Amino acid sequence: MRVERLSEEFDVEFEAFAFELRPGMPPEGMARKEASRGRVYPPGYLDNMRQMAADSGIDMKRPAIIPNTRKAHEATEFAKDGGALLAFHRAVFKAYWSDEQNIGEIEVLCRVAGECGLNSEALRQALADGRYAERVQEQLAWGRAAGITGVPTVVFNGRFAVVGAQDSEVFRDVGRHVVEGRVSA
Amino acid sequence: MESWSVGFDGDEDVERHAGMIEVRPKAGKPRLHLRVVSDYI
Numbered sequence: 264m265r266v267e268r269l270s271e272e273f274d275v276e277f278e279a280f281a282f283e284l285r286p287g288m289p290p291e292g293m294a295r296k297e298a299s300r301g302r303v304y305p306p307g308y309l310d311n312m313r314q315m316a317a318d319s320g321i322d323m324k325r326p327a328i329i330p331n332t333r334k335a336h337e338a339t340e341f342a343k344d345g346g347a348l349l350a351f352h353r354a355v356f357k358a359y360w361s362d363e364q365n366i367g368e369i370e371v372l373c374r375v376a377g378e379c380g381l382n383s384e385a386l387r388q389a390l391a392d393g394r395y396a397e398r399v400q401e402q403l404a405w406g407r408a409a410g411i412t413g414v415p416t417v418v419f420n421g422r423f424a425v426v427g428a429q430d431s432e433v434f435r436d437v438g439r440h441v442v443e444g445r446v447s448a
Numbered sequence: 449m450e451s452w453s454v455g456f457d458g459d460e461d462v463e464r465h466a467g468m469i470e471v472r473p474k475a476g477k478p479r480l481h482l483r484v485v486s487d488y489i
Contacts, residue, residue, distance in 0.1 A: 266482060273480040280485040332488050352486075359488055366488055402485075411485055418483040442478040 266417055267349070268431045269438050279348055281336035281402040282414050285329065292330040292367045315428040316360060319353065323360045330359070330367030333399065338372045340395035341386050342379065350379045 269275050285298070309323070316323040335355055342351030354375045358364040364371045369390050377383035389395060406416075411424075417434065418424045419441040425433065439445075 266484065269480060269482070272477060274477040276479070276481045278481065278483045280483050282485045282487045284487045284489055329489055335488050355488055406485055414486045416485040418485065420481050421483070438480050442480060 266415075266431075266434050269434055272435060273438055273442065277349065279339055279343065279352060280406065281332075281339065281399045282406045282411060282416075283332060283336075283403060284414060286403075288329065288331040290331050290333075290367065292328045292365060295325065295327055295329050298329045311428045316356070321353075321357045321361045324363055326359060326363040326365075328365050328367075330365050332367065333396075334369060334390055335366045335372060336399045336402070337390055337393075337395040338376060338386055340398050341389050342376065342381055345381045347379045347381055351376065351381065354379050 267275075267277075313323045339348070339352060339355070342348050355366055355372070358371060358375050359366045364375075366372060366375075369387060372390070373383040373387050376386045409418075409424075411426075413426050415428065416424050416426045419437055423437060423441055425437055
């Protein structure tokens with residue numbers, strides 16, 4: 264993730280917040296063909312995302328299923344508590360976009376968690392209990408209230424937001440402006 | 449210059465009292481909190 268490179272210059276505290284690009288997605292997900300029917304996308308609209316993924320060693324494909332990501336977000340909170348947030352976040356992204364796994368399935372999430380050194384059985388139980396459901400709901404509500412409509416959105420020190428997969432230099436420049444107080448909300 | 453530092457090697461407190469060196473606070477990296485709002489799809 265390009266934004267991680269900010270650690271070279273700043274003492275960065277990362278916080279992952281959930282967002283649903285497709286709220287109301289059925290729990291089992293939806294075939295991409297069906298989900299995309301009637302939608303028109305500009306040519307190359309995914310190019311920047313693909314390049315960002317490639318920078319992180321992830322070969323972005325076009326998975327046939329668009330999953331419901333609610334459980335993946337809950338699992339992300341589990342990983343956060345387990346001290347493996349960045350590793351898990353990257354691994355889930357790779358599992359979906361590169362390995363074309365259905366990350367709406369608890370089995371897939373538990374396997375990825377195990378590969379990140381997390382306790383997969385504890386995750387399974389946490390997802391079954393809905394232990395992180397409220398936390399994710401709060402994050403989704405925050406995003407709606409903040410007017411966020413696209414991802415990734417990176418909010419710097421709670422004051423300034425950058426939307427989209429930008430170059431590292433953009434994140435770095437914004438970081439400098441924010442810490443020097445040269446931008447206002 | 450008179451110094452207390454005889455017998456001490458690299459003790460910044462002693463050397464500072466002796467006026468031998470100017471010790472400036474180490475500049476840390478500026479702190480940045482990043483809230484990354486994202487979905488996996």
